[in-house]
Amino acid sequence: MAQEEEISAEEARIEEAVEHxxxxxxxxxxxxxxxxxxxxxxxxxxxxxxxILGVVGGSGTGKSVLMRSxxxxxxxxxxxVHVFGxxxxxxxxxxxxxxxxxxxxxxxxGALFSTLTVAENIEVPIREYYPNIGPKLRxxxxxxxxxxxxxxxxxxxxxPAELSGGMKKRAGLARALALDPDLLFLDEPTAGLDPxxxxxxxxxxxxxxxxxxxxxxxxxxxxxxxxxxxxxxxVLADRKVTAVGTIDELLATDHPWIQEYFNGPRGRAATAxxxxxxxxxx
Amino acid sequence: MxxxxxxxxxxxDLAQEVREGRTVIRLSGNxxxxxxxxxxxxxxxxxxxxxxxxxxxxxxxxxxxxxxxHRTIKRLDCKITGDKCDAERLIATVGSVxxxxxxxxxxxxxxxxxxxxxxxxVVNSGTxxxxxxxxxxxxxxxxxxxxxxxxxxxxxxVVQRFEVVGVSALGIIGLMSFLIGIxxxxxxxxxxxxxxxxxxxxxxxGRLTFRELGVLMTAIMVAGRSGSAFxxxxxxxxxxxxxxxxxxxxxxxxxxLVLPRTLAVVVMMPLxxxxxSIVAIIGGGFLCAVSLDIPPITFVQRLREVVPxxxxxxxxxxxxxxxxxxxxxxxFQGMQVKANAEEVGLRTTAAVVQAIFLVIVxxxxxxxxxxxxxWN
Numbered sequence: 001m002a003q004e005e006e007i008s009a010e011e012a013r014i015e016e017a018v019e020h021x022x023x024x025x026x027x028x029x030x031x032x033x034x035x036x037x038x039x040x041x042x043x044x045x046x047x048x049x050x051x052i053l054g055v056v057g058g059s060g061t062g063k064s065v066l067m068r069s070x071x072x073x074x075x076x077x078x079x080x081v082h083v084f085g086x087x088x089x090x091x092x093x094x095x096x097x098x099x100x101x102x103x104x105x106x107x108x109x110g111a112l113f114s115t116l117t118v119a120e121n122i123e124v125p126i127r128e129y130y131p132n133i134g135p136k137l138r139x140x141x142x143x144x145x146x147x148x149x150x151x152x153x154x155x156x157x158x159x160p161a162e163l164s165g166g167m168k169k170r171a172g173l174a175r176a177l178a179l180d181p182d183l184l185f186l187d188e189p190t191a192g193l194d195p196x197x198x199x200x201x202x203x204x205x206x207x208x209x210x211x212x213x214x215x216x217x218x219x220x221x222x223x224x225x226x227x228x229x230x231x232x233x234x235v236l237a238d239r240k241v242t243a244v245g246t247i248d249e250l251l252a253t254d255h256p257w258i259q260e261y262f263n264g265p266r267g268r269a270a271t272a273x274x275x276x277x278x279x280x281x282x
Numbered sequence: 283m284x285x286x287x288x289x290x291x292x293x294x295d296l297a298q299e300v301r302e303g304r305t306v307i308r309l310s311g312n313x314x315x316x317x318x319x320x321x322x323x324x325x326x327x328x329x330x331x332x333x334x335x336x337x338x339x340x341x342x343x344x345x346x347x348x349x350x351x352h353r354t355i356k357r358l359d360c361k362i363t364g365d366k367c368d369a370e371r372l373i374a375t376v377g378s379v380x381x382x383x384x385x386x387x388x389x390x391x392x393x394x395x396x397x398x399x400x401x402x403x404v405v406n407s408g409t410x411x412x413x414x415x416x417x418x419x420x421x422x423x424x425x426x427x428x429x430x431x432x433x434x435x436x437x438x439x440v441v442q443r444f445e446v447v448g449v450s451a452l453g454i455i456g457l458m459s460f461l462i463g464i465x466x467x468x469x470x471x472x473x474x475x476x477x478x479x480x481x482x483x484x485x486x487x488g489r490l491t492f493r494e495l496g497v498l499m500t501a502i503m504v505a506g507r508s509g510s511a512f513x514x515x516x517x518x519x520x521x522x523x524x525x526x527x528x529x530x531x532x533x534x535x536x537x538x539l540v541l542p543r544t545l546a547v548v549v550m551m552p553l554x555x556x557x558x559s560i561v562a563i564i565g566g567g568f569l570c571a572v573s574l575d576i577p578p579i580t581f582v583q584r585l586r587e588v589v590p591x592x593x594x595x596x597x598x599x600x601x602x603x604x605x606x607x608x609x610x611x612x613x614f615q616g617m618q619v620k621a622n623a624e625e626v627g628l629r630t631t632a633a634v635v636q637a638i639f640l641v642i643v644x645x646x647x648x649x650x651x652x653x654x655x656x657w658n
Contacts, residue, residue: 101316114622119385130315137322137350139385144349147379156383161621179315180344211375212345 023085024049024183024215025070030079032065039065041239043079049182052209052216053244054226056261057236063219064108066236067185070217071105072096083183101129103183104176108191110168112160118171119146119156125178141178149174150204166197170204177208184209186218190225198222202229223262223270235261294321294340294347298328305332307360310339313347313369322350330358338364348372352380410636417614418606421544424536436542443546447508448554455503459491459558462499463565466490471574480574484581487566488589496559497551497597498645501604504547504554505637509612512543513633516616517626525617535617544609551605552598559597592657600648604641611637 025047032040039062047053057063068074070081072088081088083099104125112121122142126133133141146156149170160168169189176184189205190198206229209216220226226233227247234244237257243250250258261267294311307328311317335355343351352373355362362369390398428435470486516539519525525535563585570576576584615633619625652658 114624117386119383123385126315130318132319133315134323140353141346141349142385143381143383144345144376144379146383147381148345148376153381153383156385157387180346211372 022049023047024083025217026080026082027066027070028080028082030066030069030081031077032062032069032074033077038239040069040076040079043236043240045234045241045244047215047217048232049215050213051231052206052218052229054230054233055217055219055236056221056226056233058257061236062239063236064187067105067187067217067219071103071185072100097129101179102181103185104179104181105185106169106172106176106187106189108187110160110172112168112171112175114160117157117159118151118163118174119143121160121171122146122175122178125175129179145174145177146171148208149177150200166193166201169193169201173204173208177212180212182213182215184214184216186216186220188219188221190220190222195224198224199228205229223266224273227270227274292341293317293319296321296324304334306334306336307332308336308339312342313340313351314342314344315346318347318350325350325354328354328358330360332358332360334360335362336364337362337369338366340364340367340369343367343369343372345372345376349376352377356380413618414610414614414636417540417617418610420536421540421610424534424541427534428537428541434537436538439538439542440545443542444550446511447504447543447546448550451503451507451550451554452557454507455500455554455558456561458499458503459496459561460565460568462495463487463491463562463567464569466495466562467566467569468573471569481576481584483566483570483574484576484584485588487563487570488585489593491559491562491566492589492593493596494645494649496562497555497601497604498641499562500551500555500558500601501608501641502638504551504605505608505611505634505641508543508547509608509637510630510634512609512612513616513630514626516540516613517619517629520617520619521623521626540609540613540617543613544606547605547609548602549605551608552601555597555601556594559594590657596648596652596657600645603644603648607640607644608637611640 023046025045027043027045030040030043031038043066045066055063055066065074069076070083070088072091076089079089084102086096086099088096088099112118113124116124119139119142122145123138126138126141143153143156147153151167151170151174155163155167155171160171163171173186173189176186186205190201193201202225205216205218208214209229218225218230230247232244232246233250234241235250235255235258236242237255242255243253243258247262251262253259262271292312294309294313294317296310297308299306299308307325313321335351348369351362351369354360355373362373389395467483467487471480471483474480474482474486516525519539525539528535528538567578567581570581571578612633615629615636619629
């Protein structure tokens with residue numbers, strides 16, 4: 001009982017920190033290296049509460065490494081990472097538990113547990129963190145999460161090997177959302193999806209973000225995703241975040257990589273598509 | 283202290299009261315997964331009729347809280363009042379996706395499942411045996427093709443396998459054989475001493491290792507080392523579509539992958555088996571010298587008298603056949619991998635189990651056969 005109170009006290013303190021400043025994640029002076037190769041050096045980034053932040057950068061600029069540093073899968077050489085005001089560096093797994101419950105992560109390949117069905121996958125975090133939730137309610141929660149992420153009801157008893165790529169991503173999203181987190185990490189959610197599936201996934205992400213008031217940290221290569229759902233975009237280049245802002249703000253900078261990224265042939269096509277969409281709405 | 287009191291307010295709670303003849307459930311605190319505690323059970327325990335659920339004490343709600351409310355509202359057919367945290371919208375959201383979803387695949391009754399499993403196992407064994415035979419045929423065809431077009435023979439791949447299958451195994455097989463030799467000599471001498479015939483230990487060690495143990499232990503070790511490796515390698519290559527890529531380029535996986543491995547094991551097995559027998563005899567000789575006071579010279583002399591040369595042939599004839607079985611089981615299982623990484627593990631296990639089982643079955647047949655031809 002005393003321990004339970006302690007954990008809850010921890011949760012209360014985090015709650016307070018979130019209420020008081022609007023920053024969900026703050027990264028300061030981050031340095032990551034693998035042997036000789038330095039991936040990040042003096043990297044700073046703030047993710048505001050309730051926004052969808054797109055993270056872009058060329059291959060090998062350490063987008064995934066940044067995400068892994070934030071969620072504690074990679075210990076950085078130097079620097080500070082705060083999530084909901086709590087430092088995440090050098091914390092024991094048990095200490096960071098209260099924070100871990102408050103985020104969900106969708107890995108690139110979905111990372112579903114292959115020996116469990118989709119529904120059982122979604123139940124894993126609930127079973128792990130909240131054993132007080134009875135089996136019947138747990139099944140019901142898994143059921144509505146499946147439908148909420150746009151999976152058909154028949155997907156519940158299927159094993160990951162029986163799912164298509166798009167369904168795997170949705171199942172991964174459903175598992176990431178199992179505990180109703182405040183913070184959602186998406187690692188290239190639309191990679192490998194067909195354009196229709198990708199657009200549907202973007203739409204779903206946006207809708208869920210609005211319904212649940214999520215903060216989303218979204219790594220992507222997909223320009224359409226950036227244009228259609230991201231509130232702000234952070235650009236990783238030269239080992240740090242070179243620019244953060246709305247796409248219009250980024251276009252105003254004269255960083256060569258940013259210019260090439262948004263004004264290259266694909267970037268122009270995405271811009272044109274957004275403009276057409278706006279015209280249609282008018 | 284502040285935290286604790288703040289918390290007490292936050293844990294979800296309910297109070298039931300009757301106002302003007304109508305039952306009202308007043309909820310308070312935080313209706314989120316972390317603060318629900320036993321609230322769902324308590325809500326379930328409430329029997330109707332209930333008129334309204336009052337949410338004026340609720341400060342926060344997530345979809346799980348909304349779901350709990352949704353099912354209660356559905357069950358008790360009541361309405362909600364005092365919504366101040368967007369509860370209606372959340373309840374409507376989860377309500378819109380309320381539809382039964384199966385969590386697990388349907389379960390059959392136990393007897394049906396047992397019968398089904400037995401049937402499946404029988405069919406599986408049958409198809410595996412057939413598949414193995416077919417695979418053996420495929421290997422023979424590939425061999426014939428390579429004989430007709432010697433240019434397609436991959437000498438490098440074979441030599442590379444020689445090293446992995448043979449040379450790298452010398453250490454472990456040597457150590458194992460040496461110890462087995464010691465154990466047989468020691469156990470044999472203890473029994474034979476009772477009849478005063480310690481000298482017969484030499485017969486025991488010599489004949490047993492050449493005829494049976496040398497090759498058999500080598501086969502088991504090679505199955506564990508190389509058969510499993512073949513299954514895992516080929517299985518992974520199947521998963522990453524390397525095997526398919528090979529086919530599209532026009533390279534036959536049978537010729538490029540299976541044949542070199544099979545050939546390597548077939549060539550290496552007699553050599554390793556002979557080596558293993560010799561080391562086991564050295565082990566036996568070592569024990570004889572140390573604990574039975576039989577000098578090595580006498581040991582070798584006696585060995586030449588009691589071990590007929592056909593004992594060596596028995597071992598050497600069996601070895602390549604065992605090699606074929608080990609390589610085929612490993613490659614066959616590896617090539618059967620289709621779905622996922624987990625299957626690679628299962629297939630690898632199956633390869634080793636099958637190889638060892640078939641080797642021992644065949645060894646029994648060989649024993650009968652060699653007795654029949656008079657090589658006792």
